[in-house]
Amino acid sequence: MMTYLSVTLLLDGLRRFLCGEERSYRSAAVDPSFSLAFTRTGDGSVETTYQGALVDRSPAEAVAAAVHAAAKRFAGEHLPLLPADDAGREDLEHALAEFERFLKQAG
Numbered sequence: 001m002m003t004y005l006s007v008t009l010l011l012d013g014l015r016r017f018l019c020g021e022e023r024s025y026r027s028a029a030v031d032p033s034f035s036l037a038f039t040r041t042g043d044g045s046v047e048t049t050y051q052g053a054l055v056d057r058s059p060a061e062a063v064a065a066a067v068h069a070a071a072k073r074f075a076g077e078h079l080p081l082l083p084a085d086d087a088g089r090e091d092l093e094h095a096l097a098e099f100e101r102f103l104k105q106a107g
Helices: 002-019 059-082 087-106
Strands: 024-028 036-038 045-050 053-059
Touching: 002 024, 002 036, 002 059, 002 087, 024 087, 045 059, 059 087
Parallel strands: none
Antiparallel strands: 024 036, 036 045, 045 053
C-alpha cells in the first residue's frame, strides 16, 4: 500500500513543482528511505538526483512524460488488485487524472 501512496505523492508534488516557480522539489516516499530530488537548471531542464547522484537531466516536458508513463504502467498492473472503493486506489486514480490534465494544458 505504501507504494500506491508514494506514487500519488510523486505525481501531485511533481505537478505542483512543474507548474510553479520553485527551483527544487524533493519527493519523499511514504517510506522515507527513498527520495528523489528535482531541480530546475538555468536552461529550463530538470535534474533528477537520488542521494546526491545525478540520475537524469532532461527537459521538464520529458520528465513529466516519463513519470506519467511509469505511473500509468504501475496503475495498470496494480490497481486492479485493489477494491474499486479503496481510498489508496481512488487517490492514485485522481492523481493520474490531474497529471493528465496538466500534461494536456502544458502541451
